[in-house]
Amino acid sequence: MSEKGKSLWSDAWRRLKKNRLAMVCLGLVAFYTLAALYGEAVYQVYKAKDQTAFYQKTDLSQAYQPPSSKHWMGTDALGRDVMQRLIQGTRIAYKVGIVTALIAIPIGVFFGCLAGYFGGRVDDFVVWLYSTVASMPGLLFILAIAMVVGKGLLGIYLGIGLTTWVGLCRLIRGEVIKHKEQAYVMAAKALGLSWPRILFRHILPNVFHVIIVTFTLRFPAAVSTEVFMSFLGIGVVSEPSWGVMINSARMRLWQGVWWEMTFVTLAIFGLVLAFNLLGDALRDALDPRLRTEGS
Amino acid sequence: MNELLQVENVSVRYGALEAVRGVSLVLAAGETLGLVGESGCGKSSLGRAVLALEPVAAGRVMFDGNSVTALKGAALKQFRRQAQMVFQDPFGSLNPRMSVGSAIEEVLFVHGIGASRTTRRDRAAELFRDVGLDENWLGRYPHEFSGGQRQRIGIARALALEPKLLVADEPVSALDVSVQADIIQLLKRIQRARGLAYLFIGHDLAVVREMSDRIAVMFKGEIVETGTSDQVCDNPQHSYTQKLLSAVPDIDKALA
Numbered sequence: 001m002s003e004k005g006k007s008l009w010s011d012a013w014r015r016l017k018k019n020r021l022a023m024v025c026l027g028l029v030a031f032y033t034l035a036a037l038y039g040e041a042v043y044q045v046y047k048a049k050d051q052t053a054f055y056q057k058t059d060l061s062q063a064y065q066p067p068s069s070k071h072w073m074g075t076d077a078l079g080r081d082v083m084q085r086l087i088q089g090t091r092i093a094y095k096v097g098i099v100t101a102l103i104a105i106p107i108g109v110f111f112g113c114l115a116g117y118f119g120g121r122v123d124d125f126v127v128w129l130y131s132t133v134a135s136m137p138g139l140l141f142i143l144a145i146a147m148v149v150g151k152g153l154l155g156i157y158l159g160i161g162l163t164t165w166v167g168l169c170r171l172i173r174g175e176v177i178k179h180k181e182q183a184y185v186m187a188a189k190a191l192g193l194s195w196p197r198i199l200f201r202h203i204l205p206n207v208f209h210v211i212i213v214t215f216t217l218r219f220p221a222a223v224s225t226e227v228f229m230s231f232l233g234i235g236v237v238s239e240p241s242w243g244v245m246i247n248s249a250r251m252r253l254w255q256g257v258w259w260e261m262t263f264v265t266l267a268i269f270g271l272v273l274a275f276n277l278l279g280d281a282l283r284d285a286l287d288p289r290l291r292t293e294g295s
Numbered sequence: 296m297n298e299l300l301q302v303e304n305v306s307v308r309y310g311a312l313e314a315v316r317g318v319s320l321v322l323a324a325g326e327t328l329g330l331v332g333e334s335g336c337g338k339s340s341l342g343r344a345v346l347a348l349e350p351v352a353a354g355r356v357m358f359d360g361n362s363v364t365a366l367k368g369a370a371l372k373q374f375r376r377q378a379q380m381v382f383q384d385p386f387g388s389l390n391p392r393m394s395v396g397s398a399i400e401e402v403l404f405v406h407g408i409g410a411s412r413t414t415r416r417d418r419a420a421e422l423f424r425d426v427g428l429d430e431n432w433l434g435r436y437p438h439e440f441s442g443g444q445r446q447r448i449g450i451a452r453a454l455a456l457e458p459k460l461l462v463a464d465e466p467v468s469a470l471d472v473s474v475q476a477d478i479i480q481l482l483k484r485i486q487r488a489r490g491l492a493y494l495f496i497g498h499d500l501a502v503v504r505e506m507s508d509r510i511a512v513m514f515k516g517e518i519v520e521t522g523t524s525d526q527v528c529d530n531p532q533h534s535y536t537q538k539l540l541s542a543v544p545d546i547d548k549a550l551a
Contacts, residue, residue: 005394005435183387190348191402191452192375201401205392 012209015285022281028274032090039091042084055084055240064257074259077248082260085240086267092241093271096156096226097219103161104218105211108168109204115169116176117199126173130166138163142225146234156235160222168214175207209286216279220272227268242268299324299460299492300345304354307340314340316516317354324459327486327493329507329524331500331539337516338496339383342462345494346378347371358460376406379453383465385445389437395448396433399423402455422451426481443474447481454485462494467502479505501543504528512536 016022046053062079065071073082115126133141141163146155179185180203188198223242229235230243237244242264249260300322307315314337322328332338343349345356351364363374382388390398399419400412409415420430426447437445446466453461463482467475479502486493497503503510503524510527512520512535520533531537 003431003434005432005439007394007436008392008438183382183384184390186343186348187380187382187388187449187452188390190346190375190380191405191456192372193401193405197405202390202393206390 012285016281019281019285022278022285025274025278025281028270029278032271032274033094035087035090036094039087043088043091053088055080055088064252067259073263074257076245076260077252080240082245082263085245086242086263088240089242089245089264090267090271092153092236092239093223093226095153096160097222099157100160100164100222101215101218103157104165105168105215107162108165108214109172109211111165112169112172113176113199113204116173117180117195117203119177123173126169130169133163134166136163139225142229143234146229151234151237153236156226156229159229160225164218164222168211168218171210171214172207175210176203179203179206209282212286213279213283216275216282220275223271224268297324298322298357299326299359300494301357302341302345302354303357305341305344305351305356306353307337307344307349308352313352314516315344318513318516318518319354320511320518320521322460322492322494324492325486325490326509327495327507329503329510330494330496330513331498331503331510332513333498333539336513338513339464341513342380342464342494342496346380346462347374348380372406376456377458378460378462379456379458381446381449381453381461381463381466383469385442385449385469386437388449389445391437394434394436395440396435398448399433399452399455402452406456408456418455419451422455425454425485426451441474442470443477446470446474446478450478450481450485454489457489458491460492460494462496464496465498466495468497468499475502482506499543500528500539512539 016026042055043053057080059079062071062075063077065075065079067074071081071083073086076082076085111126111129115123142156142159145159145162149155149158176199185198185202188202193202226235226241227243227246230241231247232243233247235241235243245260245264249257249264253261298321300320302318302320304317304319305315306313306317316337318337318341320328320330330338330341340349344351347356347363347366355362355364357363358374358378363371363378366374389395393401396416396419399422400415403409403415403418409418416433419433423430423433428444428447428451432440437448440448450466466482467478470478482493482495483506485491493506495503495506497506504527507524509522510524511518512527512533514533514535520527520531520536522532527536528540531540
């Protein structure tokens with residue numbers, strides 16, 4: 001019966017598809033995602049069987065094997081396969097990226113929406129709150145939280161998640177302030193819609209592109225923070241995080257054991273680059289101002 | 296006379312600026328009152344104050360014998376069903392992320408009109424036909440329509456609640472002249488069919504005269520002259536009205 005219109009989302013997707021570099025990055029992100037899913041599957045299987053996973057088993061007779069057909073990326077100091085550990089590192093990186101986003105995005109969106117829409121006292125409170133959080137050096141705050149809840153992933157999740165909502169909150173607040181003055185919001189009020197409906201069903205979809213772009217740019221930043229913390233020894237312990245791997249790889253680097261360091265840093269480089277370039281491309285594709293009529 | 300709307304000494308303030316100063320108006324059911332004035336004279340602020348979209352600093356607005364100035368919650372929602380608005384900007388007044396069909400269905404849903412999705416969809420299709428649009432376009436998004444079509448969508452959405460009063464805030468001034476005539480004809484046809492009252496706001500005296508039974512001329516936040524359309528246009532009393540009239544191009548004079 002009635003025809004389907006072209007939404008602004010499908011419009012943005014069409015523009016993104018035209019950007020070849022963005023599609024390469026999207027492919028790379030998909031590749032990392034598959035690796036992380038495979039890593040999770042392996043991890044869950046061994047956890048269910050209550051066995052030590054093969055990427056954790058030490059075999060000193062196999063230590064420091066250079067890349068070969070058996071071990072594509074060589075082995076580490078304890079004879080463990082670097083590629084399998086790298087895949088587990090991808091799994092941990094994804095967990096950190098996603099869980100911190102799941103903590104930071106709802107906080108940022110919620111406070112940003114309320115502050116922008118209601119203004120006045122509510123706005124004063126939210127601005128005070130995020131200014132207070134932003135005034136503390138981020139890394140110190142993360143370290144403090146990690147110290148309180150102890151080593152491990154929980155500290156990383158909370159540390160990064162509770163500090164990185166500020167940027168998004170600020171952006172959303174600004175966008176909501178801009179959008180609430182627009183005629184469609186006035187129209188919605190005149191039609192008798194309630195404020196939660198106006199805010200979350202009308203304004204939020206119009207500022208949602210900000211959330212997507214922020215997520216793609218925050219994701220690699222969270223991963224780097226995790227790598228850094230694990231490298232310092234206050235993050236992941238006893239699991240093959242990229243930071244843990246870099247830390248152990250640096251020991252024998254001067255003796256010519258180059259493979260572990262090389263492949264881990266390449267993996268990080270690829271992930272950060274792909275997400276950042278994709279984030280930039282998404283920003284261009286989703287920007288409503290760049291929409292051209294009828295093109 | 297059966298007064299639908301009574302505006303009594305209403306003032307609207309934005310900080311130190313008094314946009315509307317003690318304005319009084321009456322509007323009967325089924326009648327059209329034109330409100331003319333230059334941009335910034337306060338006519339849009341008055342239109343919004345009538346619909347309780349702008350806080351009233353002084354005076355009161357009576358609708359069907361009840362004050363609307365302090366309405367809240369369910370009572371305000373009930374008032375919204377009876378008094379609706381058509382906006383000047385047909386591009387901005389529709390949510391760009393929502394298909395036009397769901398925008399109309401949402402209004403029906405929120406006000407509890409139509410028991411199921413199908414009845415609401417049928418009602419939206421009916422409204423679309425009423426304003427001269429193809430019901431197959433309900434799934435489309437605002438950016439896929441022309442300015443005139445979007446204004447028709449805005450009118451259909453306002454009519455969804457079957458209001459008694461429609462405040463039309465410069466509904467044609469953003470449109471091409473040829474499209475303006477179509478929209479004016481549409482508004483007149485709707486008024487004949489449904490007997491609703493219009494508060495028609497505009498700056499183009501020729502357009503306002505075409506629409507209105509009576510005209511109020513607004514200048515610097517005050518009403519300087521009211522009367523029937525013919526009185527105001529053919530025999531203006533206030534110097535500002537005379538100035539406004541001299542700005543209307545007159546084809547007879549130009550040819551003479």
